Amino acid sequence: MxxxxxxxxxxxxxxxxxxxxxxxxxxxxxxxxxxxxxxxxxxxxxxxxxxxxxxxxxxxxxxxxxxxxxxxxxxxxxxxxxxxxxxxxxxxxxIVSYEEQVNTLRFQLADLLEEEEEWSEAARVLMGISLDSGQRRVASRDGDKLRVYVRIVRLLLEDEENVQAETYYNRAALLVHSADDRETLLQFKLCQARISDYGRKFLESASRYHELSYVGEIDEEERRHMLLAAVTCAVLAPAGPNRSRVLASLYRDERTLELPTYNILSKMFLDHILRSAEVKEFERTLKSHQLAKLAISSNDRLASAGQYDDPTGMNEPTASTRTGPSTVLDRAVMEHNLLASSKIYNNITFGGLGALLDLTPGAAETMARKMIEQGRLRGSIDQVDKLIWFEGNREEDDAQGKAGGLGDVEEAEDTGAPFTKRWDTQIRLTAANVESIVEHLTEKGLVKLAPVA
Missing domain, CATH: 1.20.58 (Methane Monooxygenase Hydroxylase; Chain G, domain 1)
Incomplete structure (x- = not known):
């Protein structure tokens, strides 16, 4: 040779x-x-x-x-x-003299590595491509550059390297306005959803996943996967009115009935309290970044670990010693259960809420305080009596009403009476509703009442 x-x-x-x-x-x-x-x-x-x-x-x-x-x-x-x-x-x-040939070889090598599922290596090969040279034919237009950036982001996210992926996503975002390729735009939107997911912006991610699940150009199995991801992100999102609207949109989507996570979706939408067995079953479906550990600030730790005197004089010997949620899922479930309890109780003690959330009374108070400060829970805290009072007329929390598309829900009229009288009014309304149901069933011949002796 x-x-x-x-x-x-x-x-x-x-x-x-x-x-x-x-x-x-x-x-x-x-x-x-x-x-x-x-x-x-x-x-x-x-x-x-x-x-x-x-x-x-x-x-x-x-x-x-x-x-x-x-x-x-x-x-x-x-x-x-x-x-x-x-x-x-x-x-x-x-390389300066043979830039076009080198870049073509890099594309070929990236294809080979991607076939072998060497995602990060393939992404790094593409990073070596010069996208701003006047000699190159490839990536000479913004649309070509966008395709390269989106591909790099997609490959990095496959190996969960979200920090570096976000850098190239930001570069792609500057060029997306000039894109006319439908496939590239869809891939960019999917990268948007995944970047939000990794960044714990779960509400934004759930909305983007749900939007993509309706796109007909995407394969049916992929659309189902995106719908499942939308439900997962909605469950992990911070509890409050905004999440209630996203949950309502997903709950009325008939396709969610076939998902394995439908049970926890329906319970969250209907404001039912979640039990530990249901949470553990859902936890098995999560990815590693969705199980990230949460750090508790020193101020919250001190407040949560403070001494709590039980006003009833009945200290619970098996009370929880946890001073805060440990994972993203843990926090989402605790906040949901706190919000659900506000639909059940007019007020609750710090100790009672702590028992419900498996937290110390101080940690339960800290979580309620933060949600009230952020406008995700309407109520007030009485630190003298160790009580959390929940406010009744939550007009913006309309997940079961107009936002959910299920019609308006009739509520008992608030006459300003004391809480005991309002409670009596609710009992009378419940008894009247039960009586009307029995009368309706009797007229239909479905129920026969035994004669009174």
Whole structure:
């Protein structure tokens, strides 16, 4: 091979290119992989690094080799990857002169690595592509740059490298306005949803996943996966009116009936208190980043661990010693149960709420205080009597009303009477409703009342 290369190097510039190109099929036909790699290395090194060959001939020969490699002339994937990597290393010192050919090789190598599910390695190969050079044909337009950035983000997210993925996502966001490729736009929107998911912006992520689950161009199985991700993110989102609206939108979507997470979705939408067995079942469906540990601030830890005197004089010997939620799911469930308890009780003691949430009384008070401060819970805290009072007329919390599309819910009229009288009014309304149901069933002949003795 060395003698052949030396002989071709003595030819005129017009004849060098065809002679070198004619050697490529001959080298690729060699049965010994080691000899094939060595001979291709010598060929590339000669045409690229020898000044006697010239830049024009070098580009011509390297372009032909890149084209042949792209046509999968080497059937063995590992051998083809080895050849591409060796060619890239050989050309690297002269990358400025052979930028277009190098970038094409990088795309080929990224494809090979992606097929082997080497996501991060494939992303790093694409990061080495120069997207701003005037010599390049690929990525010369904003749409081409956007496709490369979106692909890098997608690959990094597969290995959960969300911090670096967000950097390239921000670059893609600057170019998305100029995109006209529907597939690239859909991939960008999916990256948006996943970036929000990794960044714990669960409400935003749930809305984006749900929106994508309606897109007809996406495969049906993928749409189902996005709908499942939307439900998961909605469950993990902070409790409050905004989450109630997202839950309502998902609850009235008929497709969620077939999901394994429908049970916890319905309970959250209907403001039912979640039990530990249901939470553990849901926890098994979560990804690692959705089970991230939460750090408790020193101020919250001190407040949560404070001494609590039971006003009833009946201290619970088995009271919880937890001073706060430990995971994202833990926090979401506790906040939901706190919000659900506000629909059941007019007020509750710190100790009672702590028993409900499996927290110390101080930690329960801290969680309620934060939700009230953030406008996600309407109520007030009486620290003298150790009570949390819940406010009744929650006009904005309309998940079961207009936001849920289930119609308006009739509520007992608030006459301003004391709480005991209001409680009596609710009992009378319940008894009257039961009596009307029995009368209706009797008229239909479904119930027969026994005569009074």
């Amino acid at each position: 060395d003698s052949q290369l030396a002989q071709i190097s003595t030819l005129s510039q017009k004849d060098k290119g065809p002679a070198f190109i004619a050697l490529i099929p001959e080298i690729l036909a060699r049965p010994d992989p080691s000899a094939l790699v060595a001979d291709l290395h010598n060929l590339v090194d000669t045409v690229v690094n020898q000044d006697s060959v010239g830049l024009v001939v070098g580009r011509q020969v390297l372009s032909e080799l890149v084209k042949i490699l792209g046509e999968a002339s080497i059937k063995d994937v590992e051998l083809r990857k080895r050849v591409v990597e060796d060619t890239l290393n050989t050309v690297q010192p002269r």
